[in-house]
Amino acid sequence: MKILAWLTGILGVVALYLAFIVAPEEAVMGPPQRIFYFHVASAWTAYLGFLVVFVASIAYLRTGARKWDRLAFSSAELGVFFTSMALLSGMTWGRAAWGIWWDWEPRLTSTFILWLVYIGYLFTQMTAEGDEKRARIAAGLGIIGFLDVPIIHMSVRWWRSLHPEVVRPGKMQMEPMMGVALLFAVVTFTLFYVYMLKWRVRTEDLRDRLFHLKEIMRQRGAAASRRG
Amino acid sequence: MLECKGVSRLAGHREILRGVDLPLEGGQVCALFGPNGAGKSTLLKIMALLTRPTRGVVLWDGEPVRGRESKVRQQLGIVSHATYLYNNLTAEENLYFHGRLFGIPRLRERVEEILEKVGLYYARRDTVGTFSRGMQQRLTIGRAILHEPRVLLLDEPYTGLDQQGQAFLNDVIRDFRNAGGACLLISHDLPDAVALADKFIILSEGRIVREGSCSDMTAESFDNIYREALEVDRESGDAWAIQFRGEG
Amino acid sequence: MGFLSRTMTVVWKDLMVEFRAKEMLLSVLVFALMVLVVFGFAFNPVEHDLSDIFAGIMWVAYLFAGTLGLNRSFMSERVNDALQGLVISPIDRSSIFLGKFMSNFLFMIAVELVLTPVSIILLKYPFHKGALLLGAALLLGTFGFAAIGTFLAALASNTRASEVLLPVLIFPLLAPVIIAVVRVTDAILGGDVSGVMPAFRFLAAYDVIFLAIPFLLFEYMLEN
Numbered sequence: 001m002k003i004l005a006w007l008t009g010i011l012g013v014v015a016l017y018l019a020f021i022v023a024p025e026e027a028v029m030g031p032p033q034r035i036f037y038f039h040v041a042s043a044w045t046a047y048l049g050f051l052v053v054f055v056a057s058i059a060y061l062r063t064g065a066r067k068w069d070r071l072a073f074s075s076a077e078l079g080v081f082f083t084s085m086a087l088l089s090g091m092t093w094g095r096a097a098w099g100i101w102w103d104w105e106p107r108l109t110s111t112f113i114l115w116l117v118y119i120g121y122l123f124t125q126m127t128a129e130g131d132e133k134r135a136r137i138a139a140g141l142g143i144i145g146f147l148d149v150p151i152i153h154m155s156v157r158w159w160r161s162l163h164p165e166v167v168r169p170g171k172m173q174m175e176p177m178m179g180v181a182l183l184f185a186v187v188t189f190t191l192f193y194v195y196m197l198k199w200r201v202r203t204e205d206l207r208d209r210l211f212h213l214k215e216i217m218r219q220r221g222a223a224a225s226r227r228g
Numbered sequence: 229m230l231e232c233k234g235v236s237r238l239a240g241h242r243e244i245l246r247g248v249d250l251p252l253e254g255g256q257v258c259a260l261f262g263p264n265g266a267g268k269s270t271l272l273k274i275m276a277l278l279t280r281p282t283r284g285v286v287l288w289d290g291e292p293v294r295g296r297e298s299k300v301r302q303q304l305g306i307v308s309h310a311t312y313l314y315n316n317l318t319a320e321e322n323l324y325f326h327g328r329l330f331g332i333p334r335l336r337e338r339v340e341e342i343l344e345k346v347g348l349y350y351a352r353r354d355t356v357g358t359f360s361r362g363m364q365q366r367l368t369i370g371r372a373i374l375h376e377p378r379v380l381l382l383d384e385p386y387t388g389l390d391q392q393g394q395a396f397l398n399d400v401i402r403d404f405r406n407a408g409g410a411c412l413l414i415s416h417d418l419p420d421a422v423a424l425a426d427k428f429i430i431l432s433e434g435r436i437v438r439e440g441s442c443s444d445m446t447a448e449s450f451d452n453i454y455r456e457a458l459e460v461d462r463e464s465g466d467a468w469a470i471q472f473r474g475e476g
Numbered sequence: 477m478g479f480l481s482r483t484m485t486v487v488w489k490d491l492m493v494e495f496r497a498k499e500m501l502l503s504v505l506v507f508a509l510m511v512l513v514v515f516g517f518a519f520n521p522v523e524h525d526l527s528d529i530f531a532g533i534m535w536v537a538y539l540f541a542g543t544l545g546l547n548r549s550f551m552s553e554r555v556n557d558a559l560q561g562l563v564i565s566p567i568d569r570s571s572i573f574l575g576k577f578m579s580n581f582l583f584m585i586a587v588e589l590v591l592t593p594v595s596i597i598l599l600k601y602p603f604h605k606g607a608l609l610l611g612a613a614l615l616l617g618t619f620g621f622a623a624i625g626t627f628l629a630a631l632a633s634n635t636r637a638s639e640v641l642l643p644v645l646i647f648p649l650l651a652p653v654i655i656a657v658v659r660v661t662d663a664i665l666g667g668d669v670s671g672v673m674p675a676f677r678f679l680a681a682y683d684v685i686f687l688a689i690p691f692l693l694f695e696y697m698l699e700n
């Protein structure tokens with residue numbers, strides 16, 4: 001955990017340095033283009049998070065082990081967080097590049113739908129009745145939601161392609177240093193995700209252990225009061 | 229016939245059942261007693277294949293049921309807390325629906341026969357929503373025996389029944405046993421159930437604390453055994469109250 | 477008895493329940509009509525030509541009505557824990573799903589059969605030809621809606637806020653169907669059938685996928 005924290009911190013500084021200082025300024029857009037590194041990294045991490053939800057959900061249905069459910073839930077929370085980041089940075093980008101916050105840009109639109117899907121997942125985790133039932137229902141949702149992701153992308157792209165596409169300024173020219181900065185941003189965000197996920201899962205474990213101890217105390221108390 | 233072995237069940241972190249062994253044999257009625265929250269209904273649901281145990285297995289004729297659930301379900305008749313009836317369907321339609329799910333041959337005659345038997349023939353065309361709880365319970369019992377199961381699992385089946393209804397249910401259980409069926413009966417009417425049953429099991433906090441034969445058992449002697457098994461203070465009487473004292 | 481006939485037993489039961497509670501079908505219909513009337517007030521079909529957005533309005537009304545219907549389909553299973561009665565029976569878990577799917581599908585089709593002509597009249601749509609293609613689009617879109625909707629309604633019925641949760645779950649996941657079916661309905665009504673086949677193929681693919689996955693997953697969702 002410690003090493004991971006340090007690694008994430010150091011890489012974070014490097015990534016910031018690369019993105020803001022080393023990477024050349026993009027010719028057309030200027031400074032706002034630097035949002036791009038964090039936008040792409042957030043989006044990537046979000047997808048990674050949802051992939052983990054998907055895999056953990058399948059594992060839960062196959063094994064019934066609580067740890068998979070906790071992992072899926074934790075990862076979904078982080079996925080929603082990074083999706084929100086991707087959405088906000090994407091909107092900021094749109095504002096800087098085209099002067100408009102929201103323009104139904106296909107990738108951003110499907111990210112928004114994705115965000116809604118997993119908000120629904122979190123709601124379900126919070127409102128479902130019964131411990132195991134909740135976990136099973138959420139797992140079903142985690143599976144079907146992820147399988148819908150590529151289909152949502154396809155349909156949104158297709159939907160936008162039916163409208164005449166305005167040729168916009170802001171198509172970037174990628175220079176080598178930009179690629180390096182992007183790579184560092186992606187790696188940093190991924191490490192950050194892993195670090196946060198570990199914490200989140202640990203918190204859930206501790207919560208579980210606490211319930212367990214409470215239960216033991218309750219049973220002991222009941223036994224004691226019965227004896228005398 | 230139906231048997232559970234080493235069955236444990238966790239709900240979150242609570243152990244609702246802890247290593248329960250319970251064999252049900254043909255021609256026997258097994259009465260299951262215990263205070264509220266002891267885990268009786270959970271045990272019944274596990275044997276009814278509605279819930280899976282966390283540990284342990286359910287066996288049918290000595291073999292694990294896993295993988296042949298539907299064959300075993302065909303042989304189970306279940307009365308649970310809820311009636312599992314559709315309020316918008318008539319008594320006849322409810323039975324007819326279940327009969328089709330179980331693939332019963334000559335269903336029309338069988339449904340009529342059952343309606344006569346449970347004393348609801350006169351109300352067969354009325355929707356179940358208009359029934360009293362006791363009438364619904366009669367229909368539920370009819371539904372449980374409709375497909376001539378080999379095992380009956382009854383969870384507090386006397387709920388809502390009048391005197392005649394209770395006598396009728398006792399007859400059903402006796403007939404069922406005499407025909408070689410195995411019956412698990414959860415009841416809070418200790419004297420009646422002991423008179424009816426062949427063996428008893430007392431469950432407390434998810435464990436079997438006592439089991440034995442019901443023959444030569446009088447109401448008083450069983451009452452003593454029950455109290456002793458639950459370590460219940462005779463003055464305070466109610467096991468339930470004591471179980472929850474620790475929470476305060 | 478085979479898989480299919482037991483599935484049909486479930487459908488028969490659902491239709492019986494539906495038939496007994498006629499007010500449900502009627503109130504869903506009236507609700508959908510109200511949606512149309514609200515759109516009528518909002519856009520004023522007397523002064524404006526609504527051809528461009530007609531398909532969208534129509535589908536909004538269907539989807540809202542359909543969501544209401546789905547909720548109710550599993551609410552009736554919760555009274556007396558009636559769904560458990562299906563679970564204790566020896567029928568295949570997936571045939572429970574298939575049966576519920578089919579009855580929801582039929583319910584939606586019944587609603588659409590009434591609503592489509594009404595909305596054409598109410599919103600003054602100049603409808604001439606393409607009734608067959610329109611029917612195909614309705615079937616394909618409704619199929620996808622009923623498939624994923626049945627699964628999600630079953631899930632949502634186990635939560636504390638199922639009436640609210642179902643729409644929250646269903647609309648994002650259904651986005652591909654909404655996009656495709658509104659486009660293709662629009663194209664058919666506008667008399668431009670060139671892009672119809674790809675859209676139909678897309679819808680058919682979605683339908684198959686989202687019937688198959690719940691079909692496989694449903695058994696896990698029924699245990700308690």
Ligand SMILES: Nc1ncnc2c1ncn2[C@@H]1O[C@H](COP(=O)(O)OP(=O)(O)O)[C@@H](O)[C@H]1O
Nearest residue numbers: 130131239244263264265266267268269270271
């Ligand atoms: N799904 C569940 N989640 C959590 N606790 C449960 C669940 N089902 C039952 N319990 C608990 O398990 C215990 C046993 O319940 P039950 O089997 O219904 O008892 P009984 O039928 O003997 O009164 C109770 O304390 C109950 O609160």
Ligand SMILES: [Mg+2]
Nearest residue numbers: 268269270383
């Ligand atoms: Mg009980």
